[in-house]
Amino acid sequence: MDSADIDRFEAGRGRLASLAYRLLGSAADAEDAVQDTFLRWQAADRAQVEVPEAWLTKVATNLCLDRLRSAQARHERAAGAWLPEPLLEGDPMLGPADTFEQRESVSLAVLTLLERLSPVERAVHVLREVFSYPHAEIAAILDITESASQQHAHRARRRVVAERRGGTDVDPASARRIVEEFLSAATSGRTERLVAMLTADATLVSDGAGLAKRLLRYDTPERVAAVLRAGFRPTPAKRRLAGGSPALHTALVNGSPAVVAVVEGRVVGTVVFEVSDGKVASLRGIAAPARLTRLDETWRRHEPDAPVVPAW
Template identity: 40%
Template structure:
């Protein structure tokens, strides 16, 4: 084995972690892959013998690449992920591959990723790297060109904004699935009262149909969301609906004639559905790996 092959093998061992970091930073699977690939290119050009902690070095590089991407988004005033749903990570409940397991860990749901998009690039990096991955502020500070103390303040500000902004999902996946099954039964039966009974009073529905619907539509409150019963019924009865894990939470993949129609994620909190996120943008669905779902 050549030294290059050995380095590549070591890098591959870190790839799932790096992809998880980049995904939480960017909310885009494609951009996360690009950030990880950039880390590999920089590693291949570097003197790896001088790197004492390869995992820490790679995480730092990915963090800097993601920070540049976030800053570029802001500078170009691109459509933010508040105006479109983040890319969902979809897995089967009974099995997921190791890389999906890392991405799905800790139930980082779409609702939380939407909140993260409201943070500044530096706040998001400090929060993701420290609160989600446990990096010390001594390592985070140089990435954002701040002192460790300032990086700690960035994470604290982000934490305050995140706290309460996204519902905390119930931890039991079996109970989550029971609530989603009840939602599906109510939708199929057109049962308004049954639907209301499984929805949190402050439920939020986010639906992203892409260009077909001019981007993200947001509906808030149990009456407004339950008022979409006819839409839910058409979706539940007009598609082949299969259970799935979506960002670690109970979800559904809906297909028509074998083609993806939508991916639905449910945040179940306190035994009721607090958030529903629906991606039905055909262009983005086509880029997801939904072959086995």
């Protein structure tokens, strides 16, 4: 390829990566999909490609659909061991963030909801709601009819809206306040303080630091508060598992308030909050090292505020 062909691809790399991340919920898989798209671009008869952006979008989208349909992906998701990969605020893979809908589309809550859609519904929803593609172009990308695209979009939007509990935009100052209040309540030894911060239908999902075969799920404010209080009680065993005594920072992860646990500059876990009407509606704890690779890499280039808890 000449430099112009490479430049055409690189000009769209960020958009392709953010599209792939929304479709796959995994930064590592999204990077692989973008690299495979580049290889297809390299091998293509580029003189016959009239609109490179449309061609690249079609290839990347369909590569993502192939991954979603693969036996490995179906097994992982069906086994109940899957959570979206968390990304730190400012990561370019989060993509467009001009509207609330675009920002919400990368929240862990919405990425989890998208798992309940079929691969085609998920692709139509993302292309339409996030990237504002008209149905005629979506139909061409997915090799379906325009009416089918409209039907998929309607079904997907109806399901997402019906099951979405209504998150809110959170700025860094608000995120820090929420996390500080949470950590104070979690370490106070009084579950009633935590219960007061939770919605009536609050939930907690954890990957068990990657040690559990299935996700650990808890509901009811009392049960969630009890698990959180126990989980945030430091013990020698937990410190050994983390590789030291973590500093607990606040951050925005996928646009939501989060606790980020860091040992000697290395991210060892995060708890991401979904806030609704001033209370915590859900929490997702992620500590499996394989799910923290990109968050850790981004954190090392990040200049965080002073930790809320310098040594846990």
